[in-house]
Amino acid sequence: MIENPPQLDALVIAPHPDDAELGMGGAIVKMLSEGLKVGVLDLTSGEPTPFGSPEIRREETAAATQALDLTWRYNAGLPNRSLEPTLAARELIAGIFRLTRPRWLFAPYWEDAHPDHIAATALVEAARFWSKLSKTEMPGDPYHPERIYYYYCVHLKLTPQPDFILDISDQWETKLKSIEAYQSQFVVGRSAEPPTFVDRLRDEAAYWGKAIGCRYGEPFASREPIALRSLRELF
Numbered sequence: 001m002i003e004n005p006p007q008l009d010a011l012v013i014a015p016h017p018d019d020a021e022l023g024m025g026g027a028i029v030k031m032l033s034e035g036l037k038v039g040v041l042d043l044t045s046g047e048p049t050p051f052g053s054p055e056i057r058r059e060e061t062a063a064a065t066q067a068l069d070l071t072w073r074y075n076a077g078l079p080n081r082s083l084e085p086t087l088a089a090r091e092l093i094a095g096i097f098r099l100t101r102p103r104w105l106f107a108p109y110w111e112d113a114h115p116d117h118i119a120a121t122a123l124v125e126a127a128r129f130w131s132k133l134s135k136t137e138m139p140g141d142p143y144h145p146e147r148i149y150y151y152y153c154v155h156l157k158l159t160p161q162p163d164f165i166l167d168i169s170d171q172w173e174t175k176l177k178s179i180e181a182y183q184s185q186f187v188v189g190r191s192a193e194p195p196t197f198v199d200r201l202r203d204e205a206a207y208w209g210k211a212i213g214c215r216y217g218e219p220f221a222s223r224e225p226i227a228l229r230s231l232r233e234l235f
């Protein structure tokens with residue numbers, strides 16, 4: 001099990017290494033710049049892929065982690081391409097919640113084409129509940145993360161209707177650097193003709209930025225109502 005994990009403010013759970021960066025790299029950088037402790041929990045290795053290998057993906061993940069300057073990152077070692085929200089996986093992930101005690105969880109959006117992503121959402125929701133149980137064999141003390149928010153890293157031509165959009169104009173370049181660390185996923189073997197994968201990402205971020213009157217934005221969803229401490233948070 002994990003040795004001396006830090007206590008986190010936010011934990012982003014990703015089915016594969018790169019989903020956290022794609023879906024909410026900007027929000028991660030913003031939270032860190034505000035002094036919050038942010039971790040990423042990758043559920044699987046993400047491999048095999050056409051141009052990757054376990055070693056390459058590990059190196060790329062380390063480079064992305066460095067670009068974001070994450071507080072903590074861990075790979076749960078669950079099976080890629082056959083991720084399932086099993087009882088054993090639920091206990092494992094709930095144990096990690098109990099040890100790292102994040103206030104907020106960020107999970108993949110619930111509607112997707114990739115079965116691993118759908119399984120990840122179900123797993124996070126079940127583990128959040130499981131984490132608060134007493135009289136169990138799980139490590140740490142019972143703990144219930146206050147909120148789950150959902151980021152969009154979706155293999156489906158969705159037109160999202162997000163519940164909020166975060167201004168990530170100042171974080172965009174760092175987010176891009178973390179994504180470009182995954183050369184085997186987003187550069188190698190892809191067409192260099194515009195629009196490239198990165199062009200599309202920028203267009204998307206600009207679209208969400210336009211929706212809230214800034215340069216770049218990142219959309220999020222929530223099943224539960226979103227609480228505000230002050231209307232000054234609105235703009």
Ligand SMILES: [Zn+2]
Pocket residue numbers: 015016019114117
């Ligand atoms: Zn993925």
